[in-house]
Every structure is written in structure tokens, then in C-alpha cells.
Amino acid sequence: MTESELYYTxxxxxxxxVGDIVAKKLINHCGSAEKVFxxxxxxxxxxxxxxxxxxxxxxxxxVFKLAEEEIKFIKQQGITYASFLDNExxxxxxxxxxxxxxxxxxxxxDLKKHRIVSIVGTRQITSYGIDFCRxxxxxLSPLNPIIVSGFAYGVDIVAHQAAMENNLQTIGVLAxxxxxxxxxxxxxxxxxxxxxxxxxxxxxxxxxPDKENFVRRNRIVAGxxxxxxxxxxxxxxxSLITASLANDYSREVFAVPGxxxxxxxxxxxxxxxxxxxxxxxxxxxxxxxxxWELNSKPTQSVQKKLFVSLEEEEQKVYDYxxxxxxxxxxxxxxxxxxxxxxxxGILLNMELKxxxxxxxxxxxxxx
Numbered sequence: 630m631t632e633s634e635l636y637y638t639x640x641x642x643x644x645x646x647v648g649d650i651v652a653k654k655l656i657n658h659c660g661s662a663e664k665v666f667x668x669x670x671x672x673x674x675x676x677x678x679x680x681x682x683x684x685x686x687x688x689x690x691x692v693f694k695l696a697e698e699e700i701k702f703i704k705q706q707g708i709t710y711a712s713f714l715d716n717e718x719x720x721x722x723x724x725x726x727x728x729x730x731x732x733x734x735x736x737x738x739d740l741k742k743h744r745i746v747s748i749v750g751t752r753q754i755t756s757y758g759i760d761f762c763r764x765x766x767x768x769l770s771p772l773n774p775i776i777v778s779g780f781a782y783g784v785d786i787v788a789h790q791a792a793m794e795n796n797l798q799t800i801g802v803l804a805x806x807x808x809x810x811x812x813x814x815x816x817x818x819x820x821x822x823x824x825x826x827x828x829x830x831x832x833x834x835x836x837x838p839d840k841e842n843f844v845r846r847n848r849i850v851a852g853x854x855x856x857x858x859x860x861x862x863x864x865x866x867x868s869l870i871t872a873s874l875a876n877d878y879s880r881e882v883f884a885v886p887g888x889x890x891x892x893x894x895x896x897x898x899x900x901x902x903x904x905x906x907x908x909x910x911x912x913x914x915x916x917x918x919x920x921w922e923l924n925s926k927p928t929q930s931v932q933k934k935l936f937v938s939l940e941e942e943e944q945k946v947y948d949y950x951x952x953x954x955x956x957x958x959x960x961x962x963x964x965x966x967x968x969x970x971x972x973x974g975i976l977l978n979m980e981l982k983x984x985x986x987x988x989x990x991x992x993x994x995x996x
Contacts, residue, residue, distance in 0.1 A: 637662035639696035729831035736827015750784030750860035768912035804842035862896030883909035913974035955994035
């Protein structure tokens with residue numbers, strides 16, 4: 630995206646009545662944001678949903694002054710930007726009709742050829758939620774996923790911290806411009822996050838962390854990722870909005886179950902009960918549903934240790950695979966008398982111990 634196109638796109642987004650859906654429609658129809666302003670009214674009238682009110686507002690030249698001021702800020706702060714037409718723009722977000730027209734970013738974000746999961750939940754996270762979140766990310770770390778969250782209190786910051794502890798790229802999606810951080814107490818995490826990951830936002834430097842911005846921010850969290858995980862949530866909350874958006878975008882949604890009496894598990898339990906989320910009890914559930922394979926991470930190979938301690942159930946599976954050589958997961962489950970959900974966890978632990986390896990077509994073999 631050239632600076633000239635950035636200028637006209639920013640100006641277009643400041644036109645009253647133009648949101649992301651309308652802006653992208655105009656740009657796609659005219660060929661560029663600059664051509665939107667250059668096009669005759671008679672041509673713009675032919676675009677579905679474009680009326681006299683918007684046509685009058687396109688003639689308001691004050692939007693160009695606002696665009697100039699924002700570009701000045703972008704240059705001063707060294708902010709990276711990408712439009713929905715750019716290769717650098719998140720691929721999955723391109724398929725969301727209401728995705729941002731432009732995204733601003735800071736840090737060292739690399740979204741190409743990566744598994745991306747969003748982790749959300751309550752700001753009043755419990756010890757149960759903290760332990761589960763940290764263990765989940767630790768168990769997922771061999772697959773090198775990018776962990777996305779909203780950089781808020783509670784589940785968000787725990788997810789970011791756990792990702793950093795496991796040397797995973799992590800991205801905070803902000804509900805305000807890159808000229809500030811909310812909450813301020815999280816300022817101490819900025820430098821480390823930007824070393825491997827960073828921050829994304831659609832908001833300008835003039836934007837404040839207003840309540841409605843957090844709801845808008847949630848569609849980026851849901852749309853950018855392959856799956857959204859809700860760790861803990863009350864009956865109502867922003868994380869449930871994110872889960873709903875993820876469902877609307879045809880993304881996988883997972884929820885961590887809790888006791889029926891736990892306030893901050895009621896939202897998760899309802900998601901599972903109404904079949905709007907998969908039940909998530911361990912990393913193995915996510916890996917199985919998303920059909921991820923541990924051995925696909927190029928930077929890390931699984932090597933069998935000289936002495937490995939296997940649990941009784943693991944030993945049963947290992948002995949079976951030694952005898953058979955390689956076998957389908959469904960057949961292993963049948964022959965070893967384990968349900969699939971349980972076997973997936975056993976196989977994951979065995980992969981981490983380096984005693985089995987997955988093969989294409991859901992085959993497994995002993996090492």
C-alpha cells in the first residue's frame with residue numbers, strides 16, 4: 630500500500646456514513662480509494678447502497694486534513710499498516726465482510742504459514758483458569774502457534790504471558806490507537822511482546838479505549854484466527870461476543886467446562902450445552918478437532934529418549950503399535966479399547982515423549 634493510497638483510504642474512512650463494509654465496496658468498485666473521490670456521482674450512484682447522503686459527504690474536504698494528521702503520527706512512530714488488499718493483511722480476516730479496511734501494527738508480527746488461535750475470557754480469572762491457560766499453551770508450544778488475545782486483565786494477559794514464557798509469537802489486539810496502552814499497568818509487557826509478536830489495531834491515534842471499541846475489537850480477535858478458545862466466562866461478557874463472532878465467521882470455537890456452581894464457568898458451560906463450542910479439556914482436544922500434526926513444525930523434531938517412563942495406558946498403545954508397525958487412530962482406539970477423545974490425549978503425550986509419530990491420514994507408528 631503506497632502512502633498516497635493510505636492517504637485517500639484514511640480520508641475515505643473519515644467520511645460520515647462510510648464504515649468498513651461501505652469503504653471496501655467503494656474501493657473494490659472504483660479500483661482504489663483515490664478513484665472513489667475522483668469518480669463522478671453518476672457512477673457512484675450505480676453502487677448498491679450508495680445514496681445522496683453519502684455522495685454529499687464525499688465532497689467534504691475536511692477529511693483530508695484528518696488523514697494528513699494521522700499519516701504524520703504513523704511516520705513519527707514508525708507504525709506498519711496494511712489494507713485489506715495487501716498481502717501483509719491477515720489472510721483469514723480478508724474473508725470477514727466487516728473486517729477492518731486498514732490495520733495498524735507495531736512489533737515483529739509474522740502471520741504467514743502459522744497456526745493462529747485466539748484465547749479469551751473473563752477479566753476476573755480464577756486459579757483454575759490460570760492453571761488451565763498456562764498448561765494449554767505449554768502443551769501447544771511444540772506446534773508453534775501464534776497466541777492472540779486482547780491484552781486486557783484476566784485471561785488475556787495470562788495467555789500473552791504464557792505465550793512469551795514458551796517463546797511463542799503473541800499478538801495483542803487493541804481497542805484504541807497505538808499512541809497509548811490500556812490498561813496502563815500492562816505497559817511493562819510491551820517491549821517483550823514486540824520482540825516476538827506485537828500489537829494490532831484498526832483505531833487511529835485519536836481513538837480512546839471506549840466501551841464500544843472493545844466490541845469492535847472482538848471481531849478482529851475472532852476473524853484473524855483458526856479457532857477461538859474461551860477459558861472462563863460469566864453468563865454475559867465480551868468473550869461470549871467474540872465466540873459468537875467466531876461462529877458467524879465459521880471458525881472453530883472451544884470452551885473450557887467448569888462446575889455448574891462456578892460463576893465464571895457458566896458462559897463456557899452454556900456454549901458447550903448449546904453446541905456453540907467444542908468441549909476443551911486439554912490441548913489434545915484442540916489438536917484433534919483442528920487436525921494439527923505435531924511433526925509438522927520444521928524447527929523442532931521429536932526424538933525418542935533412551936529411557937522413557939510410560940503410563941499403563943501409554944504402554945498398552947505403544948506395545949500395540951510395535952506389533953502392528955503403523956495403524957489408524959480409529960483402529961487403535963477400537964483395538965486398545967479407548968474412546969477417541971481419550972486416545973488423542975494419550976497419543977499427544979506419547980508424541981511429546983518421543984515414542985510415537987503421526988503420519989498422513991491419521992496414522993500413527995511407534996518409534
